[in-house]
Amino acid sequence: MHQPQLNKEDMRWDYLEGDGDFRSEEVTKLRDEADIVVTNPPFSLFREFLPWLFEGGVEFAIIGNMNAVTYKEVYPLIKENRLWLGATRNGGGAMWFRIPDNAPVKKSGQRIDPDGTRWQTIGSSAWFTNIEHGRRHEPLVLMTMEDNLVYGLKAVKDIGYPKYDNYDAIEVPKVLGIPSDYDGVMGVPITFLGKYNPEQFEIVKFRHGDDGKDLSYPLADGGTKTPYFRVLIRHRRPDAKEA
Template structure:
């Protein structure tokens, strides 16, 4: 496992607009430290004052040896109206009609040993460091796409509702990225082909459970696990969160250790596809040479050297995979059809 050496951990800081915890960001970035040297990083869904993505890269700018950091935010930031001093010299009122941009190539350190909270606050409030955008800061606006063109790696938490078009934009511009989404994005017809073709994969640090996110003050708290902290900030817990990336890391090439042997009684065959159903990733048989339908969470353990991804969800009749046991037909929840390359090689 990677260590936290050098990457400064800043406790529980403020969250971005939706709404990633600093520790969640750091836990994932630890796997990619060496890939950021000399790069231009873009966080294009991130208010410079509120985002923990902005704070993380400001704090670690010098350690990661970044060339440049750009953070853009969408209009309507919760801090709009609280940063009046930044814009007094422009003689313009602060409104919700414009986004902000932070664009820097240097982060000074007052003590020479590391970037402190005071260093970050001083930098953010320096004249000309954070500027008002001409438009609303939408990631797909011409203004923000121009920043995208200038970047090497995009790191952010885009709105889940815009995940498909957001990812498509990154792919269109051939960018490296590390973004947060819901695990069910695997099932999108626009996303699974990218995973199958080894163009996108899941990140290293989140494989199960839920994660806590801060939400706007007017967000209704109805779900279990939601809370309000001592400062009145609201939090919810979100299940099925994953990192999606095209940055490589060592652990994704580690082969899954398999323990079970194939027994026909344990693995029903599909009615509409030549393959067997496997209910749990841990139950994948070590010696089966054919196609196997596994849960989408298999991708948390997927090594492209060990397994081949065949297709998603549908049988030969283009209907959902199904099997029959004791006269009853069952349709398991979304399945990915895979083959074990190692077993296939032996059989051939």
């Protein structure tokens, strides 16, 4: 199948008359003329920039901080399946950006390809998009709860699957520890969103329990732990029949 190519010679560009603020009439007009918007907005303005894109009804792929999924302006869009992570963010992995040959050398977070091309990672970055891609429909291969407790990750074997104090759900400390045979609600880390398949899972809610506070679960020593922002999910069982 022939793949279309974009030649730099076919591209046209011009300087903006204003300062480039996306809220300006000039840039808003460009948004309304565009088929797709691809950009790296200031992380500090992400909360404002995302609604601006949706107001324009445009397809987009933008770079943001992974923690933006915790914003109250963002996670409802993810739950409603109007926004998701891009193909290059499949969990805890990092994004890599090409850097100039004369960029400062750092002890970590950089790599050099065999051809000499230099790359820098910004581990907290992710693509946010409303453009479909195949990876978001790949099923996550999982073990049963019993197998996870015996053969699974140490983080799961150490604590099991404790129930939250303030919501009817279990804590799952690692995405790969999601039990394949549990039909109830589960709290998982935000890295789950990089592997989220909407045909396999349903997002129930984000972060808070029935009391409006962050989810928490009891510890063996009598204490309580409040894990960082959790996504509450459950399996979709399209073949299951009601009794």
